[in-house]
Amino acid sequence: MYNKLIVSGYKFLGTFSEFDAWDKFQFLLDNQYKSREEIEKIQWKKIKKLLIHSYENVPLYKEKWNRAKIKPEDIQKPSDMLILPITTKNELKENFPDKCLAKNIAKKNCSLVQSSGTTGKPLAIYIDFAGYNLQYADLLYSYYLDGWQLGDKIATVRNKAHGDYKGKFAKDGLNSEPYSLIRDIVYLFCHRKILLSPVENGTFIEEVKLKSITEKLLNHKPQLLEGNPVYWEILANYFLKENISINGIRAIEVDETPVTNKIREKLKKAFKANVFDCYGSHELGIVSHECETHQGNHILPFSNYVEFIKDNKPAKSGELANLVVTSLTNYATPLIRYDTGDLARKIENNCSCKRKFSLMSHVEGRSDDAIYVDGKLYTTFFFLDYFQSIKEISFFQLLKSQNDIYILNLVKNSDIPESIEQKIKNDLEKILNKKMTIIYIKEIMTEASGKIRWIKNSI
CATH class of the missing domain: 3.30.300.30 (ANL, C-terminal domain)
Structure with missing residues (x-):
């Protein structure tokens, strides 16, 4: 009953505000089982529109593509994307914001987002509010793949610079978000989310803090755990050592760092729940997510065009490759053929879940590392x-x-x-x-x- 009321509330927000993530989430649900050809047709239409917009409104891309003697009309099919130059983090950092912000989008209609800056200076970009809604819809879809429903309880832990903590643990890497009041209401009533304090300094967590975290989880009774797998592994070790059990956890969604099968089995044993891999970043949002069959991560095709590049050409299925992503959600600071710095493998097979969204492996790490x-x-x-x-x-x-x-x-x-x-x-x-x-x-x-x-x- 509570879940149905929450769904009605979500629809209400979309009717009376610009927060329309629910409709975009429904679009994902409606199209996930369509043929690969139909999905790619929708995706390609979005790519073409983004390329024209970026050339006409974003100085960085107009200058880059002019130097390469390329115009949007030269890109007639997906394989033509290869002739567009790669966009690097350093380029974006050096040209932000003057040459990166679309001239037809005002800053006041954007959210400022920064990467965590794990390997250096954080990357800052703007995301327009429409793009924010699309990325939020992707978040709902990732929860859906976990088996979560609106109204189910969540316990979350992030890196200390994550915007969810609003500067409580770190000043750098903070994100400004639109609809902050709506988001707080959604977190409280729809996601019923508690934020656990992050791993602040290192992998050692004192037992008194582990007991406090355990008490919070026992009181909250979440159906979904999400976030940093290092944190959940430390807690899993404590649960197994002390023979602690929490009933009702259905899924653990992990991100931020690679997770091996052995870590998965440990988390599954400690929390008695399935583990789902989620890949994304602050600047891109969610790129791919594992489903219930655990045969790979489904790429979210209406928000991302993903290429697997090895030695400057498309990698074969199963080859470890650099992930190059074109974000289809962000018109404020477009990310076109953006070198994520992450390494993963293309999976050619269809998933037995019958969804036709393409598959990729979990991310195996960063190329810098x-x-x-x-x-x-x-x-x-x-x-x-x-x-x-x-x-x-x-x-x-x-x-x-x-x-x-x-x-x-x-x-x-x-x-x-x-x-x-x-x-x-x-x-x-x-x-x-x-x-x-x-x-x-x-x-x-x-x-x-x-x-x-x-x-x-x-x-």
Whole structure:
């Protein structure tokens, strides 16, 4: 009964305000089972409209494309997108806001969004209110894939710079959002969301705080847990150790960092719920999300055009590639062929859930954090998977200096036999083709953004 009342309230908001995310969410539901051809036709129409708008109104793109002697009419089919130059984070940072903001959209009709800045200075862009509504509809769709319904309770934890915390834990990386009053009402009554305090400094959380978090969850009784998987893993370890159980959790939606199958199984065991991967960013919104079959992440095609690029050309299905995304939601600061810096794989197969939205793998890490040895690439996911098989290790961080000197920081949860330590050293030195020093520390510290980098290059 409560859920039905909440749905009626959501529709009411769309009728009497510009907050029309509900209608856009319904559009996703209505089109998810259409043929791939029908979906791509809708997507291509949106791409063409965005390209014309960007050329006519955004100096950055007009100048870039003029230098390359390209005009929107030259892009007649999806494969033609390859002739458009890639847009990098540095370009956007250097040209923001003067050359990035569309001249036909006023700042007052936009929301300022900043990335978390995990690997450097945060990226700032504007998103127009219509784009914000589209991204919010994508959020509702991601919850729908989790099995969540309006009115179900949520417990959320984010990195400390996330806009949800409104500057309580960090001043950098904050987002200004439209409809802030409406959002607060929606969070309270529709999402019934509680925000748990983030991992502020590192991976060590005192037991008194773990008890406090547990008490909040027991009182709130959420159906959905969402957010930082590092946080949920720390809490899962505590639940398993203390034999704690919370009834009613149906799903755990994880984002921000790669999640291995071993971490999934731990979360599933501790919280007795399925784990769903969600991929997105502050600047793009949600790009893809896993469904109930867990055969890959469905790309949200009416908000994103995703390319998998390897060596400056389309990657084959299953190849690890750079994710290049064109956002179809944002007309204020368009992101066209935007190099996300993330690594993932294209999945060619259709999903057995019968939805026709294309599939991609989970993200395996950032290209900046990958380690290249003799032409082979080792991602964050590779090292996470390796260390998850060693029960004596809680967390790790691999540091690589500009002089190719490797330091491995390890957080142990029990004494490590000398034979295990030697095996770790031998295994990684063989992979890296370099000598390595192991240091034991209390915790892995967070970056200024509140995120944790498991691999840090060029320290």
